Amino acid sequence: MPFPLSERERSRWNILALISVSHIIGAAAQYGINTLAPFYQHDLQLSRAQIGLFFTAFYLGMAGLSYVAGWLADRLGVRGTVLSGHLALGLWTIAASFAPSFAWAFGSFFLAGLGYSFLNPASTKGVMAWFYRDERATAMGIKQTGVPAGGVLAAVLGPSLVLLAGWRGALAGLGAINLFFGFFFWALWREPAAESGSPGSVDRSSPEVLAPLKVKSLISLSFGTALLLLGQMSLLTYIPLYLKETMGLSAYWASQALALIQMGGMVGRIGWGLVSDRLFQGKRKIVLVLIGLLSVALSLCLGWMPPGAPLYFLLPVIFLSGLCMVGxxxxxxxxxxxxxxxxQTGAALGIVITVNSVGTIIGTPLFGHLVDSTGSYSIAWLLLAGAILLGIMALIFFLKEPKPV
Incomplete structure (x- = not known):
């Protein structure tokens, strides 16, 4: 039976909480890669570029199955898609904890990325089903806070687990949590009641279902956000090493600083959603442009910051970088x-994630290579600012935003 309105409203926020926790658990395994980097770099004898290639491997996996995962979510539903993602992500993260070499770890993180690729299209489809447009960016932002919250969890829990069980035990623990949560999600997920006019009601024979995807608009958005994502992944991958090598922080505190970035990302994902829904009445493009311009300014700040900069200046820049580049x-x-x-949300998100992943696959190790080649992080941060600006120009000139309805 359809829920009374008040009961449906209560249920959708419960469902949103479940989706958000799914992101926390999945992202904790993903961000274990960079959080634990200062600990496994010596054991595996890795260069900075090789550490960046681990994120490349993860995003290659995401790119490889994102469209298929989105297509499956559109047709098979959220429950089974999310379960499959957590199981694969958990198993291959555990496999990475046994890595004796760069090649083993690279392959394991690639396969873990295949599993992670199922989570975003399915959860985004879930939010589209449960929420109306006037609150959708806020709900999507809350859902996406699960990703930086997972980063906070990894940044806080990971180094502590290293002290107890070593980096291998810490990585295996993050994988095991995913295995258990997949079945927990399966047990608790529910689809919205098929109310007339509800956000979750879809007629498979409707024009919306049968219409072709708006690939041109999606590609324009994909290019712009790919370079924002490059900023995000470069920030999250190299900030611990940057703080350790340039700013003189210990490996432990450099890893802990990731929590500050991820907290900024959590605030940003909710805050920017509210700005879009309320201040700009559902407009998205102008908010993305604003975020991008702020990200350019913050990348320039990191590039121009002198070695040993005072914490009262360094920490706010790191937090604000998370607010924009992660948020x-x-x-x-x-x-x-x-x-x-x-x-068609699942398939569309699969296309965007695939294009976005190309930027991360190429750009993240390139950032590390620039630092290895020049011996300086400044050049890499300044070039990153230019790349983000290029993406924002693409959004301004080529993206056509659908009108609010």
Missing amino acids: YQGVSYALIGEIAGKA
Whole structure:
């Protein structure tokens, strides 16, 4: 039976909490890669570029199955897609903890990325089904806070687990949590009641379902957000090493600083969603442009910051970088769903993630290579600022935003 309105409203916030926890658990395994880097770098005898290649491996996996995962989510539903993702992510993260070499770890993180690719399209489709447009960016932002919250969990829990069980035990623990949570999600997930006019009601024979995807708009959005994502991944991958090598922090405190970035990302994903829904009445493009311009300014600050800069200046820049470079995705995911329509959200997000991943696959190790080649982080941060600006120009000139309805 359809829920009374008040009961449906209560249920959708419970469902949103479940989706958000799914992101926390999945992202904790993902961000274990960079959080634990100062600990496993010596054991595996890795260069900075090789550490960046681990994120490349992860995103290669995501790119390889994102469209398929989104297509499956559109047709098979959220429950089974999320379960499959957590199981694969957990198993291959555990496998990475046994790595004796770079090649083993690279392969394991690639396969873990295949599993992670199932989580975002399915959860985004879930939000599109349960929430209306006037609150969708906020709900999407709340969902996406699970990703930086997972980073906070990894940054806080990971180094402590290293002290108890070594980096291998810490990584295996993050994988095991995913295995258990997959079955927990399966047991608790529910689809929205099929109420007339509800956000979750989809007629598979409707024009929205049968219409072709708006690939041109999705590609324009993909290019712009790919370079924002490059900023995010470069920030999250190299900040611990940057703080250790340039600013003189210990490996432990350099890893802990990731929590500050991820906290900024959590605030940003909710805050920018509210700005888009309330201040700009559901407009997404202008908010993404604003976030991008702030990200350019913050990358320039990191590039121009002198070695040993005082913490009262360094820490706010790191927090604000997280607010922008990590905090943008709730708004962008809402826009993806609105360009595609709720019936094709999974496939559309799969396309965007695939294109976004190319930027991360190429750009993240390139950032590390620039530092290895020049011996300086400044050049890499300044070039990153230029890349983000290029992406924002693409959004300004080529992205056509659908009108709010």
